[in-house]
Amino acid sequence: MVxxxxxxxxxxxxxxxxxxxxxxxxxxxxxxxxxxxxxxWLAAPLSAGGLRWPPRRISELLALMxxxxxxxxxxxxxxxxxxxxxxxxxxxxxxxxxARLEVAIDRRLPAQVETAAYFLVSEALTNAAKHxxxxxxxxxxxxxxxxxxxxxxxxxxxxxxxxxGSGLRGMADxxxxxxxxxxxxxxxxxxxxxxxxxxxx
Numbered sequence: 001m002v003x004x005x006x007x008x009x010x011x012x013x014x015x016x017x018x019x020x021x022x023x024x025x026x027x028x029x030x031x032x033x034x035x036x037x038x039x040x041w042l043a044a045p046l047s048a049g050g051l052r053w054p055p056r057r058i059s060e061l062l063a064l065m066x067x068x069x070x071x072x073x074x075x076x077x078x079x080x081x082x083x084x085x086x087x088x089x090x091x092x093x094x095x096x097x098x099a100r101l102e103v104a105i106d107r108r109l110p111a112q113v114e115t116a117a118y119f120l121v122s123e124a125l126t127n128a129a130k131h132x133x134x135x136x137x138x139x140x141x142x143x144x145x146x147x148x149x150x151x152x153x154x155x156x157x158x159x160x161x162x163x164x165g166s167g168l169r170g171m172a173d174x175x176x177x178x179x180x181x182x183x184x185x186x187x188x189x190x191x192x193x194x195x196x197x198x199x200x201x
Contacts, residue, residue: 083107084114084141091122092139096129097154104142109200116174116198117141117150123167124152124194132156132192148200153193160186171196 085103092099108114121139128134134156141150162168162184171194172182180198 084109084117087114087118088121088139088141091118091125095125095137097125097134097136099125099137099139102138102140104144105148107143109143109148112178113148113198113200116178116180117148117196119174120150120171120194120196121152123171124154124192127160127167128152128154128156128192132158132160134191143200146199146201148198149195150198151193151195153191155191157188158186158190158192159188160184160192168194 083105085105088101088103092101109117121141125137125139128137132154134154137152137154139150139152141148160168162172162182168184175182175196175198178198180196183195184192185195186192
């Protein structure tokens with residue numbers, strides 16, 4: 001399976017706006033490189049067969065998180081303009097189960113933090129619908145004194161274990177790589193709560 005990764009070269013005909021819109025600053029390009037590398041890892045086949053993520057999900061993530069000038073003139077999505085709150089709203093809106101969202105974030109966060117939070121919520125909602133047999137989920141995200149807290153709770157069957165699958169382990173790895181803390185509560189029959197606390201400046 002091949003996932004096309006957009007070029008990181010700047011379009012000289014794209015008009016300059018703000019640093020986020022231009023996507024040409026070193027920190028933005030480094031973050032985009034991290035997203036691309038992660039996409040390659042997600043697309044790699046597992047030793048037991050199958051893929052970590054389906055190609056459609058990877059393509060959607062790349063399209064969502066790319067700097068605006070990588071869209072080659074395409075009209076930016078609301079998530080690209082507004083940041084993590086809009087991205088989570090879109091994600092919950094197309095989830096496979098009803099997902100209620102509560103967000104208290106009024107600024108752009110570092111790109112790496114937004115990407116990690118997006119991945120966590122996406123993976124948690126997928127697990128809730130696919131594995132936990134949940135009927136609904138609650139997603140909360142709060143930026144409080146430089147600490148982003150993201151939580152996804154479902155009413156499924158519970159019984160998930162942090163070391164029980166690559167998805168949960170991947171969530172923890174991404175959060176801990178940013179100096180954050182990942183916790184999982186999933187008693188049998190009591191639903192699952194995935195929580196991440198990540199420093200965000």
